[in-house]
Amino acid sequence: MTDYGTLTPYLTTKRERGELAFWTDLPLSSCCSFKIGGPADFVIYPKSEEALIELVQLLRAREIRYNVFGNASNVLFDDAGYRGAVIFTSGLCGLTCEDETLTAGSGMPVTSLAVAAQRSCLSGLEFTYGIPGSVGGAVYMNAGAYEGEIKDVCRSSRVYNPVTGEVAVYSGADQRFGYRESAYMKAELIILSSSFSLRSTDPAAVRARMDTLMQRRVDKQPLDFPSAGSVFKRVNGFYTAKLIEDAGLKGMSVGGAQVSEKHAGFIINRGGATSSDVHRLIECIQNAVRDKFGVEIQPEVRTIPAL
Ligand SMILES: Cc1cc2nc3c(=O)[nH]c(=O)nc-3n(C[C@H](O)[C@H](O)[C@H](O)COP(=O)(O)OP(=O)(O)OC[C@H]3O[C@@H](n4cnc5c(N)ncnc54)[C@H](O)[C@@H]3O)c2cc1C
Known part of the structure:
Protein backbone atom coordinates (compact mmCIF):
# COMPACT_ATOMS: atom_id res chain seq x y z
CA MET A 1 0.00 0.00 0.00
CA THR A 2 1.35 3.40 -1.00
CA ASP A 3 2.18 5.69 1.90
CA TYR A 4 -0.13 8.65 1.41
CA GLY A 5 1.26 10.51 4.42
CA THR A 6 -0.99 13.39 5.41
CA LEU A 7 -3.21 13.26 2.32
CA THR A 8 -6.29 12.04 4.21
CA PRO A 9 -6.11 14.80 6.91
CA TYR A 10 -5.63 17.39 4.11
CA LEU A 11 -8.67 16.10 2.23
CA THR A 12 -10.73 15.91 5.42
CA THR A 13 -9.98 19.56 6.23
CA LYS A 14 -10.84 20.62 2.68
CA ARG A 15 -14.06 18.61 2.82
CA GLU A 16 -15.02 20.30 6.10
CA ARG A 17 -14.49 23.67 4.40
CA GLY A 18 -16.74 22.59 1.50
CA GLU A 19 -13.92 22.75 -1.06
CA LEU A 20 -14.09 19.14 -2.21
CA ALA A 21 -15.68 15.75 -1.65
CA PHE A 22 -13.69 12.51 -1.47
CA TRP A 23 -13.95 8.79 -0.88
CA THR A 24 -11.35 6.13 -0.18
CA ASP A 25 -11.45 2.62 -1.66
CA PRO A 39 -11.46 0.30 -5.92
CA ALA A 40 -9.46 3.50 -6.27
CA ASP A 41 -7.39 4.52 -3.26
CA PHE A 42 -8.89 8.03 -3.52
CA VAL A 43 -11.75 9.42 -5.60
CA ILE A 44 -11.86 13.21 -5.30
CA TYR A 45 -14.33 15.82 -6.55
CA PRO A 46 -12.86 19.35 -6.21
CA LYS A 47 -15.58 22.00 -6.21
CA SER A 48 -13.59 24.80 -7.87
CA GLU A 49 -10.62 25.41 -10.17
CA GLU A 50 -8.64 26.65 -7.16
CA ALA A 51 -9.34 23.48 -5.17
CA LEU A 52 -8.39 21.33 -8.19
CA ILE A 53 -5.12 23.19 -8.80
CA GLU A 54 -4.10 23.15 -5.14
CA LEU A 55 -4.89 19.42 -4.95
CA VAL A 56 -2.84 18.60 -8.05
CA GLN A 57 0.09 20.65 -6.73
CA LEU A 58 -0.03 18.71 -3.47
CA LEU A 59 -0.26 15.32 -5.22
CA ARG A 60 2.71 16.19 -7.44
CA ALA A 61 4.77 17.44 -4.50
CA ARG A 62 4.14 14.12 -2.72
CA GLU A 63 4.67 12.09 -5.90
CA ILE A 64 1.19 10.59 -5.65
CA ARG A 65 -0.18 9.35 -8.96
CA TYR A 66 -3.40 10.97 -10.24
CA ASN A 67 -5.61 11.17 -13.32
CA VAL A 68 -8.30 13.72 -14.18
CA PHE A 69 -11.66 12.65 -15.62
CA GLY A 70 -14.92 14.28 -16.60
CA ASN A 71 -17.77 11.79 -16.65
CA ALA A 72 -15.66 8.65 -17.27
CA SER A 73 -17.78 7.73 -20.31
CA ASN A 74 -14.82 6.89 -22.54
CA VAL A 75 -12.63 4.95 -20.15
CA LEU A 76 -12.03 1.36 -19.12
CA PHE A 77 -10.85 1.18 -15.53
CA ASP A 78 -8.94 -1.87 -14.31
CA ASP A 79 -10.38 -4.73 -12.26
CA ALA A 80 -7.62 -3.97 -9.74
CA GLY A 81 -8.81 -0.37 -9.44
CA TYR A 82 -6.37 2.54 -9.26
CA ARG A 83 -3.41 3.17 -6.97
CA GLY A 84 -3.45 6.90 -6.40
CA ALA A 85 -6.07 9.63 -6.79
CA VAL A 86 -8.83 9.66 -9.40
CA ILE A 87 -10.07 13.24 -9.77
CA PHE A 88 -13.43 14.16 -11.29
CA THR A 89 -14.15 17.66 -12.62
CA SER A 90 -17.94 17.71 -12.17
CA GLY A 91 -17.60 20.56 -9.63
CA LEU A 92 -16.25 22.84 -12.39
CA CYS A 93 -19.55 23.59 -14.04
CA GLY A 94 -19.84 27.38 -14.43
CA LEU A 95 -21.38 28.81 -17.61
CA THR A 96 -21.26 32.27 -19.17
CA CYS A 97 -22.71 33.60 -22.40
CA GLU A 98 -21.34 36.63 -24.23
CA ASP A 99 -22.77 37.47 -27.65
CA GLU A 100 -22.42 34.24 -29.61
CA THR A 101 -19.84 32.63 -27.32
CA LEU A 102 -20.59 30.17 -24.51
CA THR A 103 -17.86 29.44 -21.97
CA ALA A 104 -18.30 26.38 -19.78
CA GLY A 105 -16.39 24.77 -16.93
CA SER A 106 -14.73 21.50 -17.92
CA GLY A 107 -17.02 19.43 -15.71
CA MET A 108 -20.27 20.59 -17.29
CA PRO A 109 -22.04 17.78 -19.19
CA VAL A 110 -21.98 18.56 -22.93
CA THR A 111 -25.65 17.65 -23.15
CA SER A 112 -26.44 20.41 -20.61
CA LEU A 113 -24.25 22.77 -22.63
CA ALA A 114 -26.23 21.92 -25.79
CA VAL A 115 -29.47 22.69 -23.93
CA ALA A 116 -28.03 25.99 -22.65
CA ALA A 117 -27.02 26.93 -26.21
CA GLN A 118 -30.50 26.14 -27.52
CA ARG A 119 -32.09 28.25 -24.76
CA SER A 120 -29.74 31.10 -25.69
CA CYS A 121 -30.92 30.82 -29.35
CA LEU A 122 -27.47 29.56 -30.41
CA SER A 123 -26.70 26.81 -32.90
CA GLY A 124 -23.56 24.67 -33.30
CA LEU A 125 -23.63 22.25 -30.37
CA GLU A 126 -26.64 20.15 -31.39
CA CYS A 154 -14.28 25.11 -29.67
CA ARG A 155 -12.55 28.46 -30.02
CA SER A 156 -10.26 28.20 -27.00
CA SER A 157 -9.63 26.43 -23.70
CA ARG A 158 -8.10 27.59 -20.43
CA VAL A 159 -5.69 24.94 -19.27
CA TYR A 160 -3.59 24.31 -16.20
CA ASN A 161 -0.09 22.98 -16.75
CA PRO A 162 0.85 21.03 -13.60
CA VAL A 163 4.52 20.95 -14.62
CA THR A 164 4.97 24.72 -14.89
CA GLY A 165 2.14 25.63 -12.50
CA GLU A 166 0.76 28.07 -15.09
CA VAL A 167 -2.73 28.63 -16.47
CA ALA A 168 -2.71 29.42 -20.19
CA VAL A 169 -5.23 29.87 -22.99
CA TYR A 170 -4.97 27.48 -25.92
CA SER A 171 -6.73 28.70 -29.02
CA GLY A 172 -6.87 27.92 -32.71
CA ALA A 173 -4.03 25.71 -33.85
CA ASP A 174 -2.68 25.32 -30.26
CA GLN A 175 -5.42 22.80 -29.58
CA ARG A 176 -4.16 20.60 -32.48
CA PHE A 177 -7.47 18.89 -33.05
CA GLY A 178 -7.62 15.83 -35.28
CA TYR A 179 -9.92 12.84 -35.52
CA ARG A 180 -10.40 11.87 -31.83
CA GLU A 181 -7.16 13.73 -31.09
CA SER A 182 -6.08 16.93 -29.41
CA ALA A 183 -2.97 18.62 -28.02
CA TYR A 184 -4.19 17.63 -24.56
CA MET A 185 -3.42 13.95 -25.18
CA LYS A 186 0.27 14.65 -25.59
CA ALA A 187 0.80 16.71 -22.47
CA GLU A 188 -0.22 16.54 -18.85
CA LEU A 189 -2.52 19.53 -19.27
CA ILE A 190 -5.78 19.89 -17.36
CA ILE A 191 -8.61 21.64 -19.17
CA LEU A 192 -10.35 24.09 -16.81
CA SER A 193 -12.91 25.63 -19.15
CA SER A 194 -13.62 25.98 -22.88
CA SER A 195 -15.25 28.61 -25.08
CA PHE A 196 -17.50 27.75 -28.01
CA SER A 197 -18.25 30.03 -30.97
CA LEU A 198 -21.87 29.56 -32.02
CA ARG A 199 -24.39 31.20 -34.35
CA SER A 200 -27.63 32.98 -33.42
CA THR A 201 -30.63 31.24 -34.86
CA ASP A 202 -34.20 30.09 -34.30
CA PRO A 203 -34.27 28.04 -31.05
CA ALA A 204 -37.14 25.87 -32.33
CA ALA A 205 -34.95 24.71 -35.25
CA VAL A 206 -32.10 23.91 -32.85
CA ARG A 207 -34.46 21.97 -30.57
CA ALA A 208 -35.83 20.01 -33.54
CA ARG A 209 -32.31 19.03 -34.66
CA MET A 210 -31.37 17.97 -31.11
CA ASP A 211 -34.51 15.83 -30.82
CA THR A 212 -33.83 14.20 -34.21
CA LEU A 213 -30.26 13.33 -33.25
CA MET A 214 -31.32 12.01 -29.84
CA GLN A 215 -33.92 9.81 -31.51
CA ARG A 216 -31.21 8.40 -33.82
CA ARG A 217 -29.14 7.52 -30.73
CA VAL A 218 -32.10 5.83 -29.06
CA ASP A 219 -32.89 3.89 -32.27
CA LYS A 220 -29.32 2.79 -33.05
CA GLN A 221 -27.42 2.55 -29.75
CA PRO A 222 -27.72 0.02 -26.90
CA LEU A 223 -28.45 2.70 -24.31
CA ASP A 224 -30.09 0.23 -21.93
CA PHE A 225 -26.71 -1.41 -21.15
CA PRO A 226 -23.55 0.08 -19.61
CA SER A 227 -20.86 0.82 -22.22
CA ALA A 228 -18.22 3.35 -23.19
CA GLY A 229 -19.82 4.15 -26.55
CA SER A 230 -18.09 3.11 -29.78
CA VAL A 231 -15.03 1.16 -28.72
CA PHE A 232 -12.95 1.59 -31.89
CA LYS A 233 -11.89 4.56 -33.97
CA ARG A 234 -12.86 4.86 -37.61
CA VAL A 235 -10.08 3.79 -39.94
CA ASN A 236 -9.30 4.85 -43.53
CA GLY A 237 -12.88 5.79 -44.19
CA PHE A 238 -14.22 2.42 -42.95
CA TYR A 239 -17.06 2.43 -40.46
CA THR A 240 -15.64 0.10 -37.84
CA ALA A 241 -19.09 -1.03 -36.67
CA LYS A 242 -19.79 -2.27 -40.22
CA LEU A 243 -16.49 -4.18 -40.38
CA ILE A 244 -17.28 -5.83 -37.03
CA GLU A 245 -20.80 -6.69 -38.14
CA ASP A 246 -19.59 -8.04 -41.51
CA ALA A 247 -17.03 -10.18 -39.69
CA GLY A 248 -20.03 -11.86 -38.03
CA LEU A 249 -19.16 -10.69 -34.52
CA LYS A 250 -22.48 -9.21 -33.38
CA GLY A 251 -23.48 -10.88 -30.11
CA MET A 252 -20.00 -12.39 -29.50
CA SER A 253 -19.27 -12.54 -25.75
CA VAL A 254 -16.33 -12.92 -23.42
CA GLY A 255 -17.58 -13.28 -19.84
CA GLY A 256 -20.00 -10.42 -19.20
CA ALA A 257 -18.75 -8.32 -22.14
CA GLN A 258 -20.60 -8.58 -25.44
CA VAL A 259 -20.51 -7.04 -28.91
CA SER A 260 -23.90 -5.32 -28.96
CA GLU A 261 -26.55 -6.96 -31.16
CA LYS A 262 -27.98 -3.48 -31.76
CA HIS A 263 -24.74 -1.63 -32.75
CA ALA A 264 -21.62 -3.69 -33.44
CA GLY A 265 -19.35 -0.75 -32.60
CA PHE A 266 -20.39 -0.94 -28.94
CA ILE A 267 -19.16 -3.44 -26.37
CA ILE A 268 -21.79 -3.67 -23.65
CA ASN A 269 -21.56 -4.86 -20.08
CA ARG A 270 -24.32 -7.44 -19.80
CA GLY A 271 -23.67 -7.75 -16.08
CA GLY A 272 -20.51 -8.53 -14.16
CA ALA A 273 -18.14 -7.79 -17.06
CA THR A 274 -14.51 -7.32 -16.01
CA SER A 275 -11.84 -5.22 -17.67
CA SER A 276 -10.08 -8.43 -18.71
CA ASP A 277 -13.29 -9.63 -20.41
CA VAL A 278 -13.37 -6.38 -22.38
CA HIS A 279 -9.66 -6.55 -23.27
CA ARG A 280 -10.01 -10.14 -24.47
CA LEU A 281 -13.08 -9.25 -26.52
CA ILE A 282 -11.29 -6.24 -28.06
CA GLU A 283 -8.41 -8.51 -29.05
CA CYS A 284 -10.78 -11.09 -30.60
CA ILE A 285 -12.48 -8.33 -32.61
CA GLN A 286 -9.15 -6.87 -33.79
CA ASN A 287 -7.92 -10.32 -34.87
CA ALA A 288 -11.15 -11.20 -36.70
CA VAL A 289 -11.30 -7.86 -38.56
CA ARG A 290 -7.60 -8.17 -39.51
CA ASP A 291 -8.03 -11.76 -40.72
CA LYS A 292 -11.17 -11.05 -42.71
CA PHE A 293 -10.49 -7.56 -44.15
CA GLY A 294 -6.78 -6.92 -43.56
CA VAL A 295 -7.68 -3.77 -41.57
CA GLU A 296 -6.08 -2.80 -38.23
CA ILE A 297 -8.58 -1.21 -35.87
CA GLN A 298 -7.56 0.70 -32.77
CA PRO A 299 -9.57 1.39 -29.61
CA GLU A 300 -10.93 4.86 -28.98
CA VAL A 301 -11.73 3.96 -25.36
CA ARG A 302 -8.92 4.95 -22.96
CA THR A 303 -7.55 2.12 -20.82
CA ILE A 304 -6.60 3.28 -17.31
CA PRO A 305 -4.11 0.91 -15.64
CA ALA A 306 -4.27 0.21 -11.91
CA LEU A 307 -0.60 1.08 -11.35
C1 LIG B 1 -23.68 5.69 -24.78
C2 LIG B 1 -22.46 6.46 -25.21
C3 LIG B 1 -22.50 7.21 -26.38
C4 LIG B 1 -21.37 7.91 -26.81
N1 LIG B 1 -21.46 8.66 -27.96
C5 LIG B 1 -20.38 9.34 -28.37
C6 LIG B 1 -20.43 10.10 -29.58
O1 LIG B 1 -21.44 10.20 -30.24
N2 LIG B 1 -19.29 10.76 -29.97
C7 LIG B 1 -18.15 10.69 -29.24
O2 LIG B 1 -17.15 11.32 -29.65
N3 LIG B 1 -18.07 9.99 -28.11
C8 LIG B 1 -19.15 9.31 -27.65
N4 LIG B 1 -19.08 8.59 -26.49
C9 LIG B 1 -17.80 8.52 -25.75
C10 LIG B 1 -17.64 9.63 -24.67
O3 LIG B 1 -18.90 10.01 -24.13
C11 LIG B 1 -16.94 10.85 -25.25
O4 LIG B 1 -15.64 10.54 -25.68
C12 LIG B 1 -16.86 11.99 -24.22
O5 LIG B 1 -16.38 13.14 -24.87
C13 LIG B 1 -15.94 11.67 -23.05
O6 LIG B 1 -16.14 12.67 -22.05
P1 LIG B 1 -15.92 12.33 -20.51
O7 LIG B 1 -16.12 13.57 -19.74
O8 LIG B 1 -16.75 11.18 -20.11
O9 LIG B 1 -14.39 11.94 -20.56
P2 LIG B 1 -13.68 10.86 -19.63
O10 LIG B 1 -14.14 9.51 -20.07
O11 LIG B 1 -13.85 11.23 -18.22
O12 LIG B 1 -12.17 11.06 -20.06
C14 LIG B 1 -11.74 10.77 -21.36
C15 LIG B 1 -10.29 11.25 -21.48
O13 LIG B 1 -10.28 12.66 -21.34
C16 LIG B 1 -9.42 13.06 -20.27
N5 LIG B 1 -10.04 14.23 -19.62
C17 LIG B 1 -11.32 14.35 -19.20
N6 LIG B 1 -11.52 15.57 -18.67
C18 LIG B 1 -10.34 16.23 -18.75
C19 LIG B 1 -9.90 17.53 -18.35
N7 LIG B 1 -10.72 18.42 -17.78
N8 LIG B 1 -8.62 17.87 -18.60
C20 LIG B 1 -7.76 16.99 -19.19
N9 LIG B 1 -8.13 15.75 -19.58
C21 LIG B 1 -9.39 15.37 -19.35
C22 LIG B 1 -9.32 11.86 -19.36
O14 LIG B 1 -8.12 11.84 -18.62
C23 LIG B 1 -9.41 10.70 -20.36
O15 LIG B 1 -8.14 10.41 -20.91
C24 LIG B 1 -20.19 7.87 -26.04
C25 LIG B 1 -20.15 7.13 -24.86
C26 LIG B 1 -21.28 6.43 -24.44
C27 LIG B 1 -21.23 5.65 -23.15
Missing part, protein backbone atom coordinates in the same frame (compact mmCIF):
# COMPACT_ATOMS: atom_id res chain seq x y z
CA LEU A 26 -14.44 3.48 -3.81
CA PRO A 27 -15.13 0.96 -6.61
CA LEU A 28 -14.58 2.73 -9.93
CA SER A 29 -17.43 0.64 -11.35
CA SER A 30 -19.72 3.08 -9.53
CA CYS A 31 -18.09 6.10 -11.21
CA CYS A 32 -18.03 5.24 -14.93
CA SER A 33 -20.44 4.48 -17.77
CA PHE A 34 -19.01 0.96 -18.34
CA LYS A 35 -19.70 -0.02 -14.69
CA ILE A 36 -16.31 -1.76 -14.57
CA GLY A 37 -13.35 -1.20 -12.26
CA GLY A 38 -12.06 -2.09 -8.81
CA PHE A 127 -24.39 17.22 -32.29
CA THR A 128 -23.19 16.94 -28.68
CA TYR A 129 -26.72 16.41 -27.36
CA GLY A 130 -26.77 12.86 -26.01
CA ILE A 131 -22.98 12.41 -25.75
CA PRO A 132 -22.67 11.41 -22.07
CA GLY A 133 -19.37 13.25 -21.48
CA SER A 134 -18.18 16.50 -19.93
CA VAL A 135 -16.88 19.59 -21.71
CA GLY A 136 -13.28 18.72 -20.72
CA GLY A 137 -13.62 15.11 -21.86
CA ALA A 138 -15.23 16.14 -25.14
CA VAL A 139 -12.49 18.70 -25.86
CA TYR A 140 -9.74 16.24 -24.87
CA MET A 141 -11.24 13.57 -27.18
CA ASN A 142 -12.39 16.02 -29.89
CA ALA A 143 -15.71 14.22 -29.57
CA GLY A 144 -17.91 14.10 -32.62
CA ALA A 145 -21.18 12.79 -33.94
CA TYR A 146 -23.50 13.26 -36.92
CA GLU A 147 -21.05 15.34 -39.01
CA GLY A 148 -20.17 17.60 -36.08
CA GLU A 149 -16.91 17.73 -34.12
CA ILE A 150 -15.77 19.74 -31.12
CA LYS A 151 -13.01 21.26 -33.26
CA ASP A 152 -15.67 23.02 -35.38
CA VAL A 153 -16.93 25.06 -32.42
